[in-house]
Amino acid sequence: GAVVSQHPSRVICKSGTSVKIECRSLDFQATTMFWYRQFPKKSLMLMATSNEGSKATYEQGVEKDKFLINHASLTLSTLTVTSAHPEDSSFYICSADPGKYNEQFFGPGTRLTVL
Amino acid sequence: SQQGEEDPQALSIQEGENATMNCSYKTSINNLQWYRQNSGRGLVHLILIRSNEREKHSGRLRVTLDTSKKSSSLLITASRAADTASYFCATDARYNTDKLIFGTGTRLQVFP
Numbered sequence: 001g002a003v004v005s006q007h008p009s010r011v012i013c014k015s016g017t018s019v020k021i022e023c024r025s026l027d028f029q030a031t032t033m034f035w036y037r038q039f040p041k042k043s044l045m046l047m048a049t050s051n052e053g054s055k056a057t058y059e060q061g062v063e064k065d066k067f068l069i070n071h072a073s074l075t076l077s078t079l080t081v082t083s084a085h086p087e088d089s090s091f092y093i094c095s096a097d098p099g100k101y102n103e104q105f106f107g108p109g110t111r112l113t114v115l
Numbered sequence: 116s117q118q119g120e121e122d123p124q125a126l127s128i129q130e131g132e133n134a135t136m137n138c139s140y141k142t143s144i145n146n147l148q149w150y151r152q153n154s155g156r157g158l159v160h161l162i163l164i165r166s167n168e169r170e171k172h173s174g175r176l177r178v179t180l181d182t183s184k185k186s187s188s189l190l191i192t193a194s195r196a197a198d199t200a201s202y203f204c205a206t207d208a209r210y211n212t213d214k215l216i217f218g219t220g221t222r223l224q225v226f227p
Contacts, residue, residue, distance in 0.1 A: 006157075032213060043203060044158075044217045093157055097213065103148070104215060106158040 003027055004096050006107035013084055014115055020080045021110045023094030029074035030096035034104060035067070038091040050077040084114040121204060121218040129226050134191040136221040138204030139184075145207050147180055148215070149189050152201045161189075161202075196227045 003026040013019050023033055031052045036044040048069050049057040056069035066088075068080040077096075081088050091111050095104035121138045128134055140147070146165050150158040164171045164180045164187065171178045177190040191198055204218040 004157075034215070036217075041222070043219050046214060046216070049213060091155070095158075095215075103160055103163060105160070106150075108157040109155070111155070 002098065002105045004094065004105045004107040006092075006094055006110050008110060009108060010111045010113075012113045012115065015085050016083055018080055018082045019084055019112060020078055021092055021094075021112075023077045023079070023096070023107050025075045025096040025098070025105070028096070028098045028105075030098055031074060032097045032099070033071060033077040034095045034097070035069060035077070035079050036093045036095070038093060038109075040091075044093060047079075081112065084112070086114045088112065089114045121202075121221050123221060124219065125222045125224070127224040127226065128194055130194060130196055132194055132225075134194050134198070134223055134225070136189045136202050136223070138187045138189070138218045140187075140204075140206045140216075140218070141185065142206075144182075147178075147187050148205045149176075149178060149187075150203045150205060150217075152203065152220075154200075158203070191223075194223075194225045196225050199223060199225045 005024045007022045011019055033050040035047045037047050038044050046059050047062045050069045050071040052071045052074050058064050071077040091109050093109040095106045097104050144166055146163055148163045149161040151161055152158050162173050162178050164178050166182055175192045180187045201220045201222045203220045205215040
């Protein structure tokens with residue numbers, strides 16, 4: 001149990017386009033999901049906390065209009081990178097908190113490459 | 116932010132040897148967790164240790180926690196080539212338990 005999926009696993013896009021990444025909890029409901037960004041050989045940096053039915057809470061330095069988060073249901077959160085630029089190229093990982101075990105379950109990540 | 120520091124940043128050992136990774140953090144916590152990440156993949160939860168616990172075991176893993184020093188260690192005994200991965204500690208903040216703050220990670224290479 002406690003499986004989190006992400007789609008797509010890899011995406012390559014042109015500069016200026018928008019990319020949507022989905023995060024789904026497959027066998028549990030998650031009122032809270034988290035979005036992280038990871039640069040090569042670096043740690044995970046929390047970007048935002050996604051709350052079902054309300055606005056996401058962004059970490060300092062993360063542009064809300066750049067990284068749009070929607071948590072429309074208890075099993076789905078989406079991250080849209082708007083007007084992507086090469087510096088947005090990174091590994092994006094989501095996690096979901098079932099709210100029971102004080103543990104987050106992580107998706108497999110999405111590698112975004114912006115040309 | 117509360118990001119923890121891990122050392123060593125990289126560790127190379129032979130199969131059968133033990134691997135020890137250390138993590139330090141800055142503020143009071145409720146829990147500390149260790150995660151593993153294979154290259155280009157998501158994170159796998161290994162073990163959670165609560166602030167009132169000093170040691171915890173899970174198979175070949177042994178985790179210690181010293182809240183007075185704000186540090187934790189992860190010991191992998193009898194390592195295998197399949198243990199090759201990056202290992203991260205993550206702490207929650209005592210007054211904001213939803214968030215996890217990750218350490219800088221240790222890249223472990225186990226040679227057969």
